[in-house]
Amino acid sequence: MNQSSRPFYWMALSLIGVVIAAYILFPIFWLVLASFKTTGELASLPLTFWPQAPTIEAYTALFDETSQSSQLLNWPTLISNSFIVAVSSTILVVFFGTLAGYAFSRLHFPGRDLILGGLLISRMFQGAALLLPTYRLMNSLNLQDSLLGLILLYSAFGLPFATWIIASSLREIPFELEESAMMDGASRLQSMVRIVLPLATPALITAAMWHFVGAWSEFAFASILMESSDNKTVTIGLASFVELFTIEFNRVGAAATLVAMPIMVVFFFGQRYFTRGLLAGAVKG
């Protein structure tokens, strides 16, 4: 569409770009800046842009046993819980998603498209309406307030999308490759592991990243299920800062920065996989 080489066109284009970039980045930037300011600086007008006396006090306070806020929740515990839940459920989702994705893309069976469609539609109902019955279900299974319960729940929620991403990527891999391996005497499992999986690796990475980001960020279900402070996750910890909001916003900013960090790392290193997953099927719900 770009036909014009007029300087005005280029300037207008760049200007709009700068405005959009500022709109996207400013809230994040402002939050990170706040985490390096002192409480006094945050509470006084006129507002300062750059921290006047940059300090990492807010970060060390989160990990300081004796400081007031960390008596409520222990951040090292929160972080390790979130990692355990996000990583374990990602492994489960990619493993079982690959098995199911293989079946949906390679095998013929009655009801195949209907089942896959049903799985995708189920994603659209995973909202606030399921909070109460999920709480009841987890209680009856004795899985409330347990990391295992949360891992199973997140896996169940993440499996349909992972299955779909993997299935649609496997469909693009020519069946002849596998067939010729089987002609040469490879079993179905061998041909799947040696021929299909290496080619599907990008799709597996996409599925893993999407799930990890979702599981790390989840708040609603974790907040109703995890009761003891040993089992809480980072999102619950961050949300519990609402009470400390005005007095100690630097700590809120520090906690929020820590919570966002793994997501940002995954996002910046896995940029192309994200976009891939998006174009592959985010519109499917």
Added chain:
Amino acid sequence: MNRSSDRWLAYFLILPVVAAVLAFVLGPTWDVATLSLTQFVMGQERGFGTLVNFEALWADPVFGTVVVNTAIWILGGTVFCVLTGLAVGAYLAIDSKVTTALRALILLPWVLPDVVTAMAWKWMLHGQVGVIGDAFTRVGLSDQPISFLGDPDLVMWMLVIVLVWRKMPLVALILCAAIRSVPAEQIEAARMDGANAFQRFRHVILPNISFSLTAVTVISMIWITAEFTLPWVMTGGGPANSSQIMSTYIYQQSFQFFNWGVGSAMSVVNLVFLMAVVGLYLYINRRSWAAGGSK
């Protein structure tokens, strides 16, 4: 290859996924539906087959506020997400180094955890030391600090603004991809016929992306209906229920007031609404689903 063994292998492979969805989505849906028809007295189940929970929901003075707020949330959110998403998507579709870089960056609000987004915006909208209120006073739009989240008339619209920041990027990227797939010859032909940029957009690009536009509108409604964390962490439904929407009301009734009757009734209303929107989505997509569930 043996077709029948193929079939059993397939059922075996998809069993974990299907079982997980039956147990954690379909089962709970059924459970909340029966729960909503069960009477509770002091937390004890007292009889099935009653509409008292729906009557209690209807009689709750907050219910009217919830309906109005949810309408602002879902309709306002969807309209602004799609309009800004279309504008930004059209911009991103232009070939240039600037737009290519932005296409990568713009998804950032979409991957950021909701709790983080809520905290960042709550801080920017703070009544005394918020940067947005500060900017307003500096340019002279207001002579005193505005309590954006404390004003019952403003709070819902502030939530919609944050929602647009959070959800618009994906809408923009999807529409950007749709615009970029419009055949270049059609645009060129219109240009030859003397159509200006606006006319080309209106008469060539829009008709070509109408399917994506409709699909992304309906899917936005589904995303926005499901969104709970953002409003809950930012306002908790307050001040005085003035930003209470369906999802926050369900949470409040079920887990703060332990009023499972009303909580489950609202959940069912939420599910019925979702089913209607999902039905609309399936209707719009009927050709692509019929074509084999793939694309």
